[in-house]
Amino acid sequence: MDKKAVLYNLEEYDDPVLYDNENDMIAEISFLLNLVEKSNGIIIDLACGTGRVTIPLACKGFKMIGVDLHKGMLEQAKKKSNKENIQIQWIQQDCTKLALNVKSHFIYMVGNSFQHFLTNDAQDRLLTSVNQHLENNGIFIFNTRFPSKEELLQPNSEEYWRTYKDKESGLLVDVYTISNYDSLNQIQHYQTNRKYKSEQGFVVKEKSTNISLRYVFPKEMERLLSHNGFEIEHIYKDWNQTPISNDSDEMVYVCKKIR
CATH class of the missing domain: 3.40.50.150 (Vaccinia Virus protein VP39)
Structure with a gap:
C-alpha cells in the first residue's frame, strides 16, 4: 500500500x-x-x-x-x-x-x-x-x-444508515453511506455523508468522509x-x-x- x-x-x-x-x-x-x-x-x-x-x-x-x-x-x-x-x-x-x-x-x-x-x-x-x-x-x-452478500452488494447510491445526537451542538445527525465494491481486490469503498439538522428539520451542515476496507x-x-x-x-x-x-x-x- x-x-x-x-x-x-x-x-x-x-x-x-x-x-x-x-x-x-x-x-x-x-x-x-x-x-x-x-x-x-x-x-x-x-x-x-x-x-x-x-x-x-x-x-x-x-x-x-x-x-x-x-x-x-x-x-x-x-x-x-x-x-x-x-x-x-x-x-x-x-x-x-x-x-x-x-x-x-x-x-x-x-x-x-x-x-x-x-x-x-x-x-x-x-x-x-x-x-x-x-x-x-x-x-x-x-x-x-x-463478507456476506448483503454486506458486499450494498447500493452505490446514498442509503440511510442511522441518526444520532451530536454531543457538542445538540443537533440531530442523519448518516448516509454510499458504497462501491471492487471484487478483484476485495475492497469496499465507502463514503459517509452526515447531515446535521436544526430543530425545524433543516440541514444546516454537511460532512463527508471516505474510507476503503478489505474483506x-x-x-x-x-x-x-x-x-x-x-x-x-x-x-x-x-x-x-x-x-x-x-x-x-x-x-x-x-x-x-x-x-
Whole structure:
C-alpha cells in the first residue's frame, strides 16, 4: 500500500471527537476482560484510536500499551486517559512495522481495524509484526466484517444508515453511506455523508468522509493465519461468543501463536 493510499484511508479519523460520538459501542470490553482476567503482563491494543477500549481496561488495573498510526487519535486518547488519571503508554507506530521493545501474552485489535490492511502484503506484515511481539502461545484477538452478500452488494447510491445526537451542538445527525465494491481486490469503498439538522428539520451542515476496507473470506483467513504462525482457537459472529454462521455480520477471531 503506498503512502498516498494510507493517508486517504485515515480521513475517517481526522476528527477524533466525531469518531467518539459515532463509536460509543464497547461490546468488546466484557469479552476481553473474560480472557485477560488472570493476565498480569502488558496488554497491547493495536489501532487503539482514541482509547475507546484501552482506557476501560486500564481502569481495571491492567498495564496497557495503545498503538495507532494517527497522531490526532492518540492525542485525543491521551486527553481522555489524563482525565481519568490513569497511566497508559501511547505509541504512534505503523502496526505493520511494530518496534515496541516488549513482548506480550495478549494483543488485540478491535473495531474491524483488520480491514484497513488492504493488500495481501500488508496483511502478512501486520500478522508478522503481531507474531514477533507475542510470547509463545500468546493470544491475538481481532474482528472483521463478514463478507456476506448483503454486506458486499450494498447500493452505490446514498442509503440511510442511522441518526444520532451530536454531543457538542445538540443537533440531530442523519448518516448516509454510499458504497462501491471492487471484487478483484476485495475492497469496499465507502463514503459517509452526515447531515446535521436544526430543530425545524433543516440541514444546516454537511460532512463527508471516505474510507476503503478489505474483506477476507473465512477459509482465506484460515490459511492466512496459519501461514503467519497462528492457530485459530475460536471464531464467533459477535462479542457475545455466538458461533459463526452464514447470517453473521462479523467474525471475531481468537488466535494463538504456535510458532
